[in-house]
Amino acid sequence: MNDQRLGIRKIVYYSEEILLENGLSPAVPAVRATAAAVVTNPWLGGEATDDLGEDVVQLAPVLARKLTDVLAANLGGVEAIQAFGKAAIVGTNGEIEHGAALIHTPFFGNLVREFFEGESIICFADDRADAGASLVVPLWHKNAAATRTHYQTITTRIGDAPRPDEIVVVLGASTGPRPHSRIGDRLTDPIVKADTVGELVS
Amino acid sequence: MSIRKIVTLTEDVLIEGGRDVTPNARVAVVAAIVKNPWAGQGFVEDLSPGIDGNASDIGALLAPRVLEALGAPAEAYGKAAIVGLNGEIEHGSGLIHTLAFGNHFRDAANATTLLPAVEKRGPAGVVFDIPLKHITDATIRSHHQSIEVRINDAPHADEIVIALAAAAQGRPQQRLAAFATETK
Numbered sequence: 001m002n003d004q005r006l007g008i009r010k011i012v013y014y015s016e017e018i019l020l021e022n023g024l025s026p027a028v029p030a031v032r033a034t035a036a037a038v039v040t041n042p043w044l045g046g047e048a049t050d051d052l053g054e055d056v057v058q059l060a061p062v063l064a065r066k067l068t069d070v071l072a073a074n075l076g077g078v079e080a081i082q083a084f085g086k087a088a089i090v091g092t093n094g095e096i097e098h099g100a101a102l103i104h105t106p107f108f109g110n111l112v113r114e115f116f117e118g119e120s121i122i123c124f125a126d127d128r129a130d131a132g133a134s135l136v137v138p139l140w141h142k143n144a145a146a147t148r149t150h151y152q153t154i155t156t157r158i159g160d161a162p163r164p165d166e167i168v169v170v171l172g173a174s175t176g177p178r179p180h181s182r183i184g185d186r187l188t189d190p191i192v193k194a195d196t197v198g199e200l201v202s
Numbered sequence: 203m204s205i206r207k208i209v210t211l212t213e214d215v216l217i218e219g220g221r222d223v224t225p226n227a228r229v230a231v232v233a234a235i236v237k238n239p240w241a242g243q244g245f246v247e248d249l250s251p252g253i254d255g256n257a258s259d260i261g262a263l264l265a266p267r268v269l270e271a272l273g274a275p276a277e278a279y280g281k282a283a284i285v286g287l288n289g290e291i292e293h294g295s296g297l298i299h300t301l302a303f304g305n306h307f308r309d310a311a312n313a314t315t316l317l318p319a320v321e322k323r324g325p326a327g328v329v330f331d332i333p334l335k336h337i338t339d340a341t342i343r344s345h346h347q348s349i350e351v352r353i354n355d356a357p358h359a360d361e362i363v364i365a366l367a368a369a370a371q372g373r374p375q376q377r378l379a380a381f382a383t384e385t386k
Contacts, residue, residue, distance in 0.1 A: 009217040011226075013210070016353075020206045074210075132329075134354065159329070159350035 030176025118142025
């Protein structure tokens with residue numbers, strides 16, 4: 001089945017390569033990117049109790065394949081991708097649940113993990129908005145979600161999407177950590193409780 | 203030349219007006235976020251040293267990248283300079299309105315026409331549209347188009363966003379009369 005028959009109107013790729021942060025080159029260079037697909041909402045005019053499963057099975061795997069392919073092709077292959085995240089922006093005629101249906105089931109998430117060779121839960125953002133809304137997409141490490149160096153975000157936005165009858169489905173990825181990440185990790189953290197910080201919270 | 207970040211954007215249109223676009227229509231943008239060479243200097247009368255020291259290097263950096271992002275021969279192109287709030291629009295114009303900048307793109311794309319441009323000043327996250335026209339004949343109406351860009355954290359007040367845009371084709375579903383054919 002071709003992309004148009006599934007209602008895919010547009011594919012947008014956006015990347016940021018940071019050369020300087022606070023005047024200094026990152027010790028570990030990284031590119032952050034998003035790939036976004038603008039699709040017709042397949043559930044328009046339905047009821048709040050409708051079963052969404054049938055269209056999820058048809059559409060979500062195609063989006064997982066397409067968005068992972070775009071990111072891998074632009075970022076130097078699956079091996080280069082260290083962090084990932086996902087998002088959906090539902091147009092104003094849709095339900096938030098419609099966006100959730102496309103990104104929160106195994107027909108998207110499991111396939112993204114398989115194609116990106118990752119094991120983590122995929123962190124996410126979702127929203128309902130007019131065309132041109134921006135959304136911050138969280139990313140974390142694809143195999144070790146608690147790796148603090150890789151907590152980062154990238155902002156996604158498409159000027160003419162989503163229309164009221166559309167959904168924008170976004171996959172984010174990064175080839176490395178934050179620039180100058182230096183706030184420790186779970187392994188190095190002290191034990192912090194209210195007693196430890198004392199008067200600051202009393 | 204101090205570059206903080208390089209942004210790449212591609213848009214592939216698969217459907218326009220409810221009909222398939224075959225082949226898909228692609229427009230690409232590559233932007234460099236650079237330090238304003240004249241930041242903090244007050245009114246600088248002669249901009250040429252700053253232009254000579256930066257414009258060619260930025261053009262040489264962006265031209266091959268935008269063509270690589272396009273992944274096809276360019277048929278239309280354009281450019282942009284978005285100046286941060288502390289700068290003059292003349293600063294951005296200085297960096298892009300010189301052959302030393304534009305010829306890198308023109309030569310790489312086998313182009314001959316002037317590059318249409320947007321110059322404006324705005325805060326980080328400002329939305330701007332880059333106009334594109336045909337690379338060898340600016341009267342070819344099918345190729346008049348634009349692409350919208352926004353970079354969330356740029357330009358800072360002392361920065362300038364310099365961008366090039368390239369399209370592999372004219373507008374999706376273009377079907378207007380050619381230039382001058384409708385006049386009496």
